[in-house]
Amino acid sequence: MKNSLLNNVGLALLRVGVSLMMIFGHGLGKFQNLIAGNFEFPNPIGIGSTPSLFLAVIGEFIAPILILIGYKTRLAAIPAAITMAVAYFAVHLNDPFKVQEKALYYLLAFVVIALVGPGKYSLDKK
Numbered sequence: 001m002k003n004s005l006l007n008n009v010g011l012a013l014l015r016v017g018v019s020l021m022m023i024f025g026h027g028l029g030k031f032q033n034l035i036a037g038n039f040e041f042p043n044p045i046g047i048g049s050t051p052s053l054f055l056a057v058i059g060e061f062i063a064p065i066l067i068l069i070g071y072k073t074r075l076a077a078i079p080a081a082i083t084m085a086v087a088y089f090a091v092h093l094n095d096p097f098k099v100q101e102k103a104l105y106y107l108l109a110f111v112v113i114a115l116v117g118p119g120k121y122s123l124d125k126k
Contacts, residue, residue, distance in 0.1 A: 034057050
């Protein structure tokens with residue numbers, strides 16, 4: 001019983017903490033740029049700046065909101081993880097480790113969330 005409670009609290013803390021950091025640290029600014037019509041954005045995978053910005057907003061703003069509240073959590077963690085994989089492998093691969101580190105932390109956290117799910121304290125609770 002105690003172990004289950006701690007696991008669920010731990011999953012909630014991971015889900016909420018990582019999502020809030022992603023939303024306010026990275027996603028909100030991109031979302032505001034998108035809404036304002038400012039489509040200037042890097043094109044790391046060769047699909048164009050506007051589609052890249054749109055996908056980044058999904059991975060860094062929309063998906064983390066879903067993860068935060070625990071709705072379709074495992075599914076929402078996939079675009080968030082893919083966005084961080086792009087950030088690491090396409091944007092920061094040749095940067096020093098200190099720069100790469102943040103993308104790797106987020107990638108790891110979103111992969112863990114995708115694998116283990118949201119826990120009891122979520123809209124997806126089971």
